[in-house]
Amino acid sequence: MKRILVCVKAVPVSAFVEVDSQHRLKRDGINLQWNAADASALEAALRLAGEDGSVTVLTMGTSKLESPLRELLARGASRAVLITDRRMAGADTQATARVLAAAVKKLGDFDLILCGCKAIDGETGQVPGQLAAALGLPCVSNGETLEADPDGLTITRRLETGTQELRGRTPTVISLCAYSYPLRLPGILGMRRARNIPVEVLNADDLGLLPEQCGLKGSATKVLAMESRFPGMRRGPKETDLTLGAKALGQILREVRP
Amino acid sequence: MKEILVLCPFGADPGLLSKAAALSGGEVRALVPQGETALAAACGAARIVELQAAPIGDEARFAAFLAERIRGWSCPLVLAPATVQMRNIMPMIAWHLKAGLTADCTQLRMEGELLIQTRPAFGNSLMADIRALSPIQMATVRPGTFPPQRGEHPQPGVERLVYCEEERVTLLSYRAFAGGTPLSQAQIVVAGGMGVGSREGFQKLERLADKLGAGLGASRTAVDAGFAPYRCQVGMTGITVCPRLYLAFGISGAVQHLAGMSGSGKIVAVNSDPKAPIFDYADYGIVGDWEALADKLLQEEIL
Numbered sequence: 428m429k430r431i432l433v434c435v436k437a438v439p440v441s442a443f444v445e446v447d448s449q450h451r452l453k454r455d456g457i458n459l460q461w462n463a464a465d466a467s468a469l470e471a472a473l474r475l476a477g478e479d480g481s482v483t484v485l486t487m488g489t490s491k492l493e494s495p496l497r498e499l500l501a502r503g504a505s506r507a508v509l510i511t512d513r514r515m516a517g518a519d520t521q522a523t524a525r526v527l528a529a530a531v532k533k534l535g536d537f538d539l540i541l542c543g544c545k546a547i548d549g550e551t552g553q554v555p556g557q558l559a560a561a562l563g564l565p566c567v568s569n570g571e572t573l574e575a576d577p578d579g580l581t582i583t584r585r586l587e588t589g590t591q592e593l594r595g596r597t598p599t600v601i602s603l604c605a606y607s608y609p610l611r612l613p614g615i616l617g618m619r620r621a622r623n624i625p626v627e628v629l630n631a632d633d634l635g636l637l638p639e640q641c642g643l644k645g646s647a648t649k650v651l652a653m654e655s656r657f658p659g660m661r662r663g664p665k666e667t668d669l670t671l672g673a674k675a676l677g678q679i680l681r682e683v684r685p
Numbered sequence: 686m687k688e689i690l691v692l693c694p695f696g697a698d699p700g701l702l703s704k705a706a707a708l709s710g711g712e713v714r715a716l717v718p719q720g721e722t723a724l725a726a727a728c729g730a731a732r733i734v735e736l737q738a739a740p741i742g743d744e745a746r747f748a749a750f751l752a753e754r755i756r757g758w759s760c761p762l763v764l765a766p767a768t769v770q771m772r773n774i775m776p777m778i779a780w781h782l783k784a785g786l787t788a789d790c791t792q793l794r795m796e797g798e799l800l801i802q803t804r805p806a807f808g809n810s811l812m813a814d815i816r817a818l819s820p821i822q823m824a825t826v827r828p829g830t831f832p833p834q835r836g837e838h839p840q841p842g843v844e845r846l847v848y849c850e851e852e853r854v855t856l857l858s859y860r861a862f863a864g865g866t867p868l869s870q871a872q873i874v875v876a877g878g879m880g881v882g883s884r885e886g887f888q889k890l891e892r893l894a895d896k897l898g899a900g901l902g903a904s905r906t907a908v909d910a911g912f913a914p915y916r917c918q919v920g921m922t923g924i925t926v927c928p929r930l931y932l933a934f935g936i937s938g939a940v941q942h943l944a945g946m947s948g949s950g951k952i953v954a955v956n957s958d959p960k961a962p963i964f965d966y967a968d969y970g971i972v973g974d975w976e977a978l979a980d981k982l983l984q985e986e987i988l
Contacts, residue, residue, distance in 0.1 A: 439807075446811065463922045520788075521780065547921050548807050551788035556748075556776035565745040565853045568773035581857075585916060586769045587869050589861035593742050595854040605922045606908075606915050647785035651801065652814040661952065665959065665970035672971035673981045676932075676953060679969065680897065683873065683929040683951060 428475040428575050428597075432483045432537040434527060434558070435465040435499070437492055438548045449643075450650035451517050461495065463605040464543025470608035471573050472541050473503045481505040483534060487515060487526055493626045500621035501613035508534060512630040517643035520549075524557030526641060529634040531562060537598060539580075544569050544602040552602070559600035566600040567593055571607045687798060688712040690760035692751065692775070694736050697721045698766040699833035701826050702728035705764055706836055708795050714760060716751075722843055729836040733843045740859075743852035744770065748777035750848055755782060760821070762800055764793075767825035775825050785817025787824045791927075791948075800824065805925070810944060827927075829870050868917060871900030874928045874946070876919055877912070878904040880935020880956060880975055887913045890934060893979050902926065904942050920945035934975040938963030 437459040447453050461469075472482045483506040484499045486492055496507040510530055518526065531537065540562075545552035552568065559566035571590070572583045579596040585604060595601075613621075631641050639645060666672040689705040689712065691698070697717045705713045706729030715730035722733045741747050755763060755778065763778070765771040767789040779786035792803035800822045802815045817823065868874065875894040877887055887903070894901045903913035905920055919926055921941040931949035935956060936942060943966055946952070954967035955975045964970040971978060 450813065520776065520786070521783075524780065550806055550925075552772050553776035553779075553786060553788055556745075556773050557780045559745055560748070560777040560780035565743050566773060566777065567744075567854060569769050584769075587867040589859055591859050592857040593854050594857050595742075599854070604915070647779070647783065647819045648787060648815050648817050649785075650813050650815050654812050655810060659947070660965050661968050662965055663968040663970060665964060665972055667959075667972045669971065669973045669978055669981060672955075672973065673978060673985070675969060676971070676978075676982070677985065679930065679951060679953060680873075684898075 428477070428538055429480050430483070430535070430537045431472040431476050431480060431539045431541065432485055432531060432534070433465070433469045433472045433504070434540070434542045434554070435469065435484050435486045436462045436543070436546045437486065437488050437495060438462045438546050446653045446655065449517060450653040459492075459495065461499070462543050462546045464545060464603060466543075466610040467605060467608045468541040468543050468603045469499060469502070469504065470610045471603055472539070473611065474608070475539070475573070475575050483508060483537075485527065485530055485534070486510070487518075487523065490628075493628070496626050497621050498613065500624050501617040502611055503617055505624075506627070507624065508627045508629060510629045510634070512641065514631055514638050515642045517646065518641065519646035519648045520551050520553035520557055521647045522641055522645035524554050524561050525645060526631075526634065526636065527554070527558050528561035529636055530629060531558070533629070533634060539597055540564070540600045542600065542602045544604050555600055555602040562600070564598055564600050565595060566602070567595060568602045570601050570603045573601060573603070687761050688714055689762040689764060690714045690716070690755065690758065691730070692716045692763065692765040692771065694718060694738070694741075694747075695768065695770055697724045697728070698828060699724065699728045700829065700831040701764060701766055702730055703834040703836065704793060704826070704831040706730070707834070708793060709762070711838065714758065716846070722841075726841045727835060727837050728833060729838050730841055731838050733841050734846050735843060736846050736848060738848040740856045741848070741852075742856035743850075743854040744774050745777055746850050746852055747848060748774045749781060750850055752778045752781035754846065755821075761798075763821060763823045765825050766828045768828060772825055775823060779823050782819075782821050782823075784819045784821035784823045787815045787817070790824045790826045791830050793824065793826065805948065807944070829872075862916070866894075866898060866900045868900035868902055868919070868926060869924055871926070871928050873897050873899035873930045873932065874902045874919070874926055874949070875899045875932045875934070876902030876904070876936060876946070877907055877934045877975075878936030878942075879906045879910065880937070881907060881912060882935070884912050886976065889976065889979055889983070893983055896983065899932070900926075900928070902946075904936050904939070933963055933967070934979065936963050937961045938966060
């Protein structure tokens with residue numbers, strides 16, 4: 428496998444977040460981390476690329492992501508690209524896929540495009556498919572393992588009730604489950620190497636995109652209302668006698684079962 | 686009322702078909718696999734498209750094929766169950782149709798000709814109302830959200846649709862998980878945390894889950910410790926579930942775990958630590974040894 432692109436997203440670390448008056452996640456002042464499933468995609472890419480291949484990481488987000496991208500270079504990526512532009516704020520999955528597809532075309536030919544299957548903030552999982560559709564490529568979602576041989580790719584994919592084994596060929600888009608491939612740690616050599624690789628920064632103009640193709644304006648969906656909802660405290664009664672507890676639980680089971 | 690197209694190429698979703706029938710006043714066109722036309726009709730579908738296809742591997746090609754048919758039918762509203770496969774196919778259809786698509790909705794309502802879609806995001810900590818800005822409005826809907834209703838259509842029209850395109854991705858094999866109810870569709874979830882302590886402990890929970898017809902869940906720490914496979918993980922980096930009953934054994938209640946199960950109908954927590962945070966989020970708590978309780982439940986014959 429020669430050239431692999433990995434799409435990554437920075438997501439809030441905290442499990443509970445707030446939204447602004449435009450119904451956008453408040454991303455300022457919160458700690459960000461790379462989405463777990465995207466980290467798996469990067470590790471899968473690094474293994475497939477081996478010594479002679481190249482792995483490009485691509486993200487869209489705030490200008491503050493330059494140094495987190497550098498960390499991915501230290502972990503083994505050979506090239507890092509940041510798309511950042513205020514005009515892209517509030518993009519839905521379609522506007523996001525349009526921007527990513529434009530960047531993929533600009534950055535060159537890739538044998539394989541890997542993504543995480545969904546981000547823990549938006550949880551839509553729609554970008555990989557829409558990116559594939561924009562590029563006219565096949566897309567396999569929810570991959571658990573991914574192997575390459577000279578004739579193609581073998582992918583195992585987790586569904587609700589079982590596992591599919593699929594055979595594909597390059598180029599293609601594949602999204603991977605969280606924790607399918609734990610991402611390696613940065614090594615001393617990697618950190619040294621990362622210092623000499625500049626993070627490439629692109630905006631809408633660089634990608635030949637008009638403002639109405641990006642962000643809120645370029646989106647096909649609109650958020651009408653959003654409310655934060657901390658999981659409600661229920662604070663039900665507590666039982667310390669196991670026999671009585673089992674009895675009460677039996678009653679609850681009878682209620683919930685038809 | 687506008688027609689609603691419900692795409693169920695891998696198996697009819699009776700709850701979603703019933704909801705679509707209610708929203709559209711009976712104007713439902715349902716795409717179902719061969720042999721499921723009677724089920725679609727029983728849920729109120731007025732027009733049924735019976736799909737004839739070999740096992741599908743290239744979902745991108747299938748999506749392009751469906752997008753072309755949807756143009757022909759000129760359906761303004763397209764729904765599908767939010768299964769792994771349809772959550773891959775619907776975004777690609779939406780791209781081809783330039784349609785707005787909302788993922789994994791848990792509520793739907795019509796406001797005039799607009800479909801207002803409500804979905805949870807970021808665990809269950811945000812609820813958003815979303816509409817499409819495009820002529821075609823699309824959504825995937827979390828399976829099990831709406832109860833199936835019998836509402837037989839008197840004379841449904843049935844047509845056949847054949848899909849036999851050349852595929853770039855081929856399906857070699859499918860292996861079903863051994864036994865048990867799929868976690869995302871389970872009405873009861875029996876879940877364990879670090880407190881369960883071992884793989885053997887989870888085997889006991891699995892026996893209990895089987896007895897109750899429940900799905901088996903696990904916290905991230907239990908999965909990390911190797912007690913249960915990742916596919917059982919409930920929470921931010923796992924699966925979000927909303928069963929009628931969530932039974933938490935030896936789970937302390939980290940916010941990341943709560944995010945994946947706080948939408949459950951009833952939550953019962955079993956933990957030996959009376960101060961475990963999970964008790965704050967439970968409708969009923971049992972303070973004590975999870976295994977002793979599990980043994981009791983396994984012995985009970987009436988359950």
